[in-house]
Amino acid sequence: MEQARNYVCTECASAVPSGHKFCGACGAGVPTEAQTLETRFFGALQMPGKARLIVVRGDEAMGEGLSYILQATEHVAGREADQIPFPSDNWLSPSHANFLYRGEKLVVRDEGSLNGVYIRIRSASPIQIGDHFMCGQQLFRIDATPKDTSGPEADQTHFYSSPRRPSAFRVTQILEGGMDGIVCCAYEQSLQIGREDCDINFPDDVHMSPRHARVEMSGESLELVDENSQNGTYVRIRGERELSHGDYLFLGRNLLRVEVTA
Amino acid sequence: MIVCSRCSKDNQDHYKFCLGCGAELPRESSKPRSFSAPTPPGGTPAPGRETNAPQGLQVQGSQAEALASAPQLELDPMPVEAARSKPVAVEDPLPPELAPLGDETSPCPHCGSQVPANFRFCHVCGDDLHAEAAAAPTGDAPAERVSPPAVAEAPQPAAGRARLVLIQPDGSEGESFPLSAGSSLIGRATGGIFANDAYLSPEHAEFRFEGDQLVVKDMESLNGVYIRIEPEVPVELFDGSIFRVGQEILRFEGPVAPDPADDGTQYMGSPHRGYLGRISLMIGRQTTGNSFPIPPHGIHLGRERGDVVFPEDGYVSGLHCRVNSEVGHVFLTDVGSSNGTFVRVSNESYVPQGTFVLIGQQLFRAEY
Numbered sequence: 001m002e003q004a005r006n007y008v009c010t011e012c013a014s015a016v017p018s019g020h021k022f023c024g025a026c027g028a029g030v031p032t033e034a035q036t037l038e039t040r041f042f043g044a045l046q047m048p049g050k051a052r053l054i055v056v057r058g059d060e061a062m063g064e065g066l067s068y069i070l071q072a073t074e075h076v077a078g079r080e081a082d083q084i085p086f087p088s089d090n091w092l093s094p095s096h097a098n099f100l101y102r103g104e105k106l107v108v109r110d111e112g113s114l115n116g117v118y119i120r121i122r123s124a125s126p127i128q129i130g131d132h133f134m135c136g137q138q139l140f141r142i143d144a145t146p147k148d149t150s151g152p153e154a155d156q157t158h159f160y161s162s163p164r165r166p167s168a169f170r171v172t173q174i175l176e177g178g179m180d181g182i183v184c185c186a187y188e189q190s191l192q193i194g195r196e197d198c199d200i201n202f203p204d205d206v207h208m209s210p211r212h213a214r215v216e217m218s219g220e221s222l223e224l225v226d227e228n229s230q231n232g233t234y235v236r237i238r239g240e241r242e243l244s245h246g247d248y249l250f251l252g253r254n255l256l257r258v259e260v261t262a
Numbered sequence: 263m264i265v266c267s268r269c270s271k272d273n274q275d276h277y278k279f280c281l282g283c284g285a286e287l288p289r290e291s292s293k294p295r296s297f298s299a300p301t302p303p304g305g306t307p308a309p310g311r312e313t314n315a316p317q318g319l320q321v322q323g324s325q326a327e328a329l330a331s332a333p334q335l336e337l338d339p340m341p342v343e344a345a346r347s348k349p350v351a352v353e354d355p356l357p358p359e360l361a362p363l364g365d366e367t368s369p370c371p372h373c374g375s376q377v378p379a380n381f382r383f384c385h386v387c388g389d390d391l392h393a394e395a396a397a398a399p400t401g402d403a404p405a406e407r408v409s410p411p412a413v414a415e416a417p418q419p420a421a422g423r424a425r426l427v428l429i430q431p432d433g434s435e436g437e438s439f440p441l442s443a444g445s446s447l448i449g450r451a452t453g454g455i456f457a458n459d460a461y462l463s464p465e466h467a468e469f470r471f472e473g474d475q476l477v478v479k480d481m482e483s484l485n486g487v488y489i490r491i492e493p494e495v496p497v498e499l500f501d502g503s504i505f506r507v508g509q510e511i512l513r514f515e516g517p518v519a520p521d522p523a524d525d526g527t528q529y530m531g532s533p534h535r536g537y538l539g540r541i542s543l544m545i546g547r548q549t550t551g552n553s554f555p556i557p558p559h560g561i562h563l564g565r566e567r568g569d570v571v572f573p574e575d576g577y578v579s580g581l582h583c584r585v586n587s588e589v590g591h592v593f594l595t596d597v598g599s600s601n602g603t604f605v606r607v608s609n610e611s612y613v614p615q616g617t618f619v620l621i622g623q624q625l626f627r628a629e630y
Contacts (some may be wrong), residue, residue: 150549157462182554
């Protein structure tokens, strides 16, 4: 005794091979459910190519550990967003960032937010004057060395300037509220940031590693290097950035991890 | 780097004790620069602060060569670098309070114990020896001066004898510039002792008397007029106030923040610890270099101690001055530095008798 291996016509009891729309023996139609049989996932989380965002550190109201499955084509995150809301984080613009698919790829786009979207760099990343980055709880901006304004007057009076040394660039700390904090001019080509014994030190920042990151100029280009810090170094994206599995993002105070199933 | 002879650990040059085993490190190698750093381009030891010597005799002659370099400044576009690269004479590697026990002792006025001369407090009864020393009248100083003897003998009221006495690189007194009873304009165009100072504007400052008080007015000069502040007397700082510590020109900047965005979003940033403002190093007319925010409990500035350090400026004392807040205002206080803390005059200021005034590259004492 064996079980029939295919769909069996309900009119004439003949076996109908898969893919046929009509019974070959009696011409009766095969129901559409039977025609389009395919294996489904138990849950949407298993769907290939679909990503989710996990809130690693979040907004008090929304809680940590929450995950958002990115099933649609666009997913807006923000203080007043419907899809990925962070209502109690006033560092987020009402509509802050958009997670969208471009073909198979997930990208994040800054929706013109005030404070931007930060992505954790993997070891090293090129960086430009004017870029912002984060280490621990600290936010920084890279500035160019200002034009020298210490030349003599037309009447040949010399300007008395504090002693200074050649510096390729400088790093400015940005304080909550937008005021500039520490400014540190690089000693020649490189500047080190960390908790202690660096060029800029944050002894009371518990999220900062002792030697956290450094900015280096080689030739004409700047590079931001994470020195295997525990919590990573994040750089503000310009416009749009492709995401891959394991990326970390800061949106305001919220830290998100990107998971993309293969 | 100093290698400890006991445990072989490498220690930084300014350490006095080994980081690894606590052994005292050889002092010879721990004196990259003089502590007593007497005279930067302007500056003398604090009156009655670290020694009891009369004020006028305190200037120790060592690296005031920087001052002597004033004449050559005219030809030198980067005189600051020149002054810095000059080897700094090392006379006394330790400030008096840190110096090892000397042979000299004197009896404590309170309990009679023999106290080493460099102690500020009696090690037996804790009596403040320094208080006694400070109580000694420093106002007698003019009587001790010998140059020129005819003029300095007795204090005289205001005009006629009023003058600016040049304090020379070696600490001795140089030429004087007489101040008239009316007003005296000084600057590079005045000639004489001012002619060769490239840091003076042609018309730099004006001195005049208001009653028996001397007043200096900055004639919108490029580099300004600086007045030395008294140790331990707080002077209020306002947004844009400029002061000088060693060779460093610093500006106080009050807290400024951009207006918040219309949609209620706040600017993200590093934790704001209630900063009172910042101090910034001036490296150009309106250009600043490094800056440091001032937390509510204030900051100390020094060459090797404090929150903001200037390890390469030998004219800054180990611990030099403090910026802190009291009753909602921000104050600058010299904490007994050797070379003093100078505040740039905003428009005009009284100049009490005996005040040190820094004009261009030269230091003067106002006498009247």
